[in-house]
Amino acid sequence: MGKRDSEGVPAVKTLAADTPDAPPAAGVCAKTACTLTLEQAIGAKVRLLRRRIGITVSELAAASGLSGGMLSKIENGQISPSLTSLQALSTALCVPVTAFFAGFEEQRGCAYMRAGTGPIIERRGSRLGHQYRLLGHALCGAVGLEPYLITLQDDASPHPGFQHEGTEFIYMLAGEVVYRHGDRSYHLTPGDSLLFDAAAPHGPEQLLVRPMRYLSIIAYAREAAG
Numbered sequence: 001m002g003k004r005d006s007e008g009v010p011a012v013k014t015l016a017a018d019t020p021d022a023p024p025a026a027g028v029c030a031k032t033a034c035t036l037t038l039e040q041a042i043g044a045k046v047r048l049l050r051r052r053i054g055i056t057v058s059e060l061a062a063a064s065g066l067s068g069g070m071l072s073k074i075e076n077g078q079i080s081p082s083l084t085s086l087q088a089l090s091t092a093l094c095v096p097v098t099a100f101f102a103g104f105e106e107q108r109g110c111a112y113m114r115a116g117t118g119p120i121i122e123r124r125g126s127r128l129g130h131q132y133r134l135l136g137h138a139l140c141g142a143v144g145l146e147p148y149l150i151t152l153q154d155d156a157s158p159h160p161g162f163q164h165e166g167t168e169f170i171y172m173l174a175g176e177v178v179y180r181h182g183d184r185s186y187h188l189t190p191g192d193s194l195l196f197d198a199a200a201p202h203g204p205e206q207l208l209v210r211p212m213r214y215l216s217i218i219a220y221a222r223e224a225a226g
Contacts, residue, residue, distance in 0.1 A: 038101075042074070042081065042100045043076055043078075044075075045102065046071075046093075047075045049093045049099070057071055057072060063092035064088040065088050066085060066088060066089070083097075111136035113135055113136055118133040118135045118136075118149065119133070119134050120133055120134075121133070121148070125150075125162065128156060128158075129155045129156030130152055132148050132150055133151070134146065134147075135148060143221065145217065147215065148216040148217075149216075150213065150215075150216050151211060152177075152204065152207060152213075153210065154211065156210065157207075158204050158205055159203045160202065160203040160205040161203060163198070163201055164198050165199060165221075166198050166199075167196070167198060167219050167220070168196055168198040168202070168217065169193065169217045169219075170188075170194050170214050170216050171215040172213075173190060173213040173215065174190055174212055175190075175209045176189050177205075177206065177212055178204070178208065179202070179203070179204055180204075180205040181202040182200040182201065185205055188214075198218065
């Protein structure tokens with residue numbers, strides 16, 4: 001997680017999201033998530049506004065002083081229009097320049113993951129027998145979110161010294177652990193949860209019943225991602 005995570009930078013190892021039969025990768029949702037570029041959002045908005053007033057590409061090109069080819073490329077999201085071009089289009093369409101950015105700002109991301117298909121991520125705890133399966137990754141807007149399914153098998157070792165930026169929520173699914181945060185320890189069994197500032201040292205201090213599994217959800221300010 002870049003400079004925000006002393007546990008190691010997540011790196012997807014095996015998931016190939018660009019293959020025809022691969023499941024959607026974490027943080028990806030068809031064409032409606034963060035994959036829509038600013039150019040595509042602006043182009044879609046220009047096309048929508050043009051069709052709404054019932055004029056052709058040629059007519060809008062003439063009204064705005066742009067060439068038909070240039071306008072076609074803008075509508076298809078193939079180029080990044082200059083502010084001068086956007087101003088000309090806003091005048092021709094009788095809308096403010098900010099109207100062209102509304103489609104991009106209003107996109108809402110979605111991450112879908114089939115059971116058992118989340119990539120195994122290498123983190124600092126991996127060498128201690130902690131398995132991290134990423135269940136999604138959202139980096140839209142101001143907040144980043146990373147949900148993990150963490151499994152500790154019989155050969156896992158305790159480590160209460162993890163530190164990274166953000167807030168973390170854990171929810172016990174199986175097993176039993178004494179989990180440390182700062183100078184306090186918590187005895188967690190299935191159904192128990194913990195929400196804490198992840199900048200303080202934290203992690204499993206005593207592994208009482210193994211194997212154990214728990215959900216770990218990390219939220220952080222987007223700028224913290226570096």
